[in-house]
Amino acid sequence: MSADAVARLAGERIDHRFKGLPADADGLTVGELAAQRRNLFTGGFTTPVLTLSAERLRHNLRLMEAYTERHGLAFAPHGKTTMAPRLFRDQLDHGAWGITLAVPHQVRVARAFGVRRIFLANELVDPAALRWIAAELTADPAFRIICYVDSVRGAELMGAALGTSGRRPVDVVVELAAGEGARTGARTGADCLAVARAVAASPSLRLVGVAGYEGEVPDATPERVRAWLVRLVELAAELDGAGLFAGTGLEEIVVSAGGSAWFDTVAEVFAELPALSLPALKLLRSGAYVAHDDGHYRSVTPFTRIPGEGALEPAFRLWAQVVSRPGAGQAFLNAGKRDAAYDLGLPEAQVVRRGDDERPADGITVTKLSDQHAWLETGPGADLEVGDWVGMGLSHPCTVFDKWQLIPLVETDGTVVDYVRTFF
Numbered sequence: 001m002s003a004d005a006v007a008r009l010a011g012e013r014i015d016h017r018f019k020g021l022p023a024d025a026d027g028l029t030v031g032e033l034a035a036q037r038r039n040l041f042t043g044g045f046t047t048p049v050l051t052l053s054a055e056r057l058r059h060n061l062r063l064m065e066a067y068t069e070r071h072g073l074a075f076a077p078h079g080k081t082t083m084a085p086r087l088f089r090d091q092l093d094h095g096a097w098g099i100t101l102a103v104p105h106q107v108r109v110a111r112a113f114g115v116r117r118i119f120l121a122n123e124l125v126d127p128a129a130l131r132w133i134a135a136e137l138t139a140d141p142a143f144r145i146i147c148y149v150d151s152v153r154g155a156e157l158m159g160a161a162l163g164t165s166g167r168r169p170v171d172v173v174v175e176l177a178a179g180e181g182a183r184t185g186a187r188t189g190a191d192c193l194a195v196a197r198a199v200a201a202s203p204s205l206r207l208v209g210v211a212g213y214e215g216e217v218p219d220a221t222p223e224r225v226r227a228w229l230v231r232l233v234e235l236a237a238e239l240d241g242a243g244l245f246a247g248t249g250l251e252e253i254v255v256s257a258g259g260s261a262w263f264d265t266v267a268e269v270f271a272e273l274p275a276l277s278l279p280a281l282k283l284l285r286s287g288a289y290v291a292h293d294d295g296h297y298r299s300v301t302p303f304t305r306i307p308g309e310g311a312l313e314p315a316f317r318l319w320a321q322v323v324s325r326p327g328a329g330q331a332f333l334n335a336g337k338r339d340a341a342y343d344l345g346l347p348e349a350q351v352v353r354r355g356d357d358e359r360p361a362d363g364i365t366v367t368k369l370s371d372q373h374a375w376l377e378t379g380p381g382a383d384l385e386v387g388d389w390v391g392m393g394l395s396h397p398c399t400v401f402d403k404w405q406l407i408p409l410v411e412t413d414g415t416v417v418d419y420v421r422t423f424f
Contacts, residue, residue, distance in 0.1 A: 295395020
């Protein structure tokens, strides 16, 4: 990844585009504002403002680096979670093989910041995007991209768009569906074999392995997820046994899976991968870990099943201010759907801050979000006044990050030490 490109983010000017930042910082560069090390609560920041804990981000990065190393896994965390090149760099610096993405725009962002290994967890049939990727492969011999294919038609469309110009072929993996009614992917072994043969017949494509997403297994249980992963591993062996990886110049066969809810089962099954004709690249793609959350992923993370491996820490906190206290049992904050994710659970009131005093948000519950308001239900003992700041935990990082373009990175004492720029 290009350190210079990431460093240039510090040269962007602060202005009205960025929610929650101090008005008197307009015209400063991001780097200049970071160097001031302002305090979140006394430095002119306005509510609502989303923050990331610098300490917890560091912890999560180190934990997943150690976990993947311990289990012999390569790691390509899903970048669509954050779309933050600064965090891509941190993930790569902590041992990631590359970055996973989902659509061509996201690939363009990653390439603009010099990411050289990309796993595109989607079938790509857009001719313009394929031609751009082919040009990137030609321009940068060190660039590698791997993408899904799940149909003969898809392989044919990819081949037609790429042509037969003699350029480096695009590497593809056959996507195995997680079951009937699941999202994408070839449904049967015969379908997978037909797709693989179509890829092998195309001079502009190269079959490099198999992949899928166990998070789509219907009515997922550990047993069902494990059974699907075993089938994925068996598919890799079947395609290898059919000679479909031979003679292509491959150095390794890719076997990839892994969202943020079942990576422990992925690690277990991938450890049982039978010997193939080439070494296997066992590629995990979990992305939500970097910020984790206080809702959905807190409840489903494998670390609850494997506590001896460590624990992720939620890094988000959304600060909002009490702007109305119309009755003893009700209050309203100035943050709503435009600021907080709500697709996998409402925000969780955690702390109340009044001046320099910070205390637990006892008896305070977020019950509803409007566009720009959070509805609070307050119990008899809740100490809450207009003007108080309320810090909330959030659920689902993927739909939190995309609401904020520039996010303060905060140390435990409230010092803002940097800013994370997103590109959605």
